[in-house]
Amino acid sequence: MTGPGFGDQPTEVFAAVGDSAAAGDTAVREKPALAPLGKGGVAIRTAGEVFITLGVVVLLFMVYEVWVTDLFSAEKQSVASDQLDGDWAKDRTLHPELVDGKAFARIHIPSFGADFNFTVQEGTGENALAVGPGHYKGTALPGEPGNFGIAGHRVGKGAPFNDLDNLSSCDEIVIETQTDFYLYKVLPYDDEIDGWSSGKGAEPACKGVSTLRDSSVAGGGPYEKTFGRKVVLPSQGDAVNPVPYQPAGVLPKAQQAALLTLTTCHPQFSAKQRLIITSVLTQQVPKSQAKDYPTLLTKIGGAS
Helix, strand or coil, rough: CCCCCCHHHHCCCCCCCCCCCCCCCCCCCCCCCCCCCCCCHHHHEEEEHHHHHHHHHHHHHHHHHHHHHHHHHHHHHHHHHHHHHHHHHHCCCCCCCCCCCCCEEEECCCHHHHCCCCEEECCHHHHHCCCCCCEECCCCCCCCCCEEEEECCCCCCCCCCCHHCCCCCCCCCEEEECCCEEEEEECCCCCHCCCCCCCHHHHHHHHHCCCCCCCCCHHCCCCCCCEEEEEECCCCCHHHCCCCCCCCCCCCCCCCCEEEEEEEEEECCCCEEEEEEEEEEEEEECCCCCCHHHHHHHCCCCCC
């Protein structure tokens, strides 16, 4: 069967859409001009631009505060650690001279991992805290009766105390000095006081940890306000008093428990309150028995 080839078929031309459209014409519709903004519209647009700019500024500040200051502090911490090692290598003295901003001890928290360690500087000024945790001047020294107080940042500047709220009662905090390791354990929390000795306090991990309450005194005695964890206002500086939250002379030094109190801002990214973690000395290990922190961890069965 034969028929016309493809080339023999007539070409159909379709008319443009619309009655008045001529062949080859292109339909163009002009966009109407925007109505001018009134005073209110201009104000809203200006305010929006200001808020966007402020948002960018705040974001850049947060990046600087959280990450950039961490880098600066990491370098300062490395230098301080090297200097401390050098000082300790020179000689071993029981009570080294305390110099503002200079490291004299280290803090380790086994439950945060074997690599958690920061030098402890003398003083709580910004220069000291930019390096790492700082010792509240005038509070006790490691192992002494009274309250060894340490402050540290929770966000930025190395954030050494970022995870303090993850600590539980009986968790260990180790302070390393030139000659010794001092092992502190977090005191019972307020909801653990009742029944402590027959409850969690009876567990092996809580050996040496009591409520510090005096059962012969109504209310529990001088340590009635002392708990392992508290959240207080920034103005409550008595958290690092020799007996926490009590006047300085409430107990003679010989009768004071050897405590370690860590303080930091609370909640994260805010300075409205202070998180207080208080622990009690349970053991002192001379470096003649444990030459370094890894060796100590092996002896006490801590983090690896």
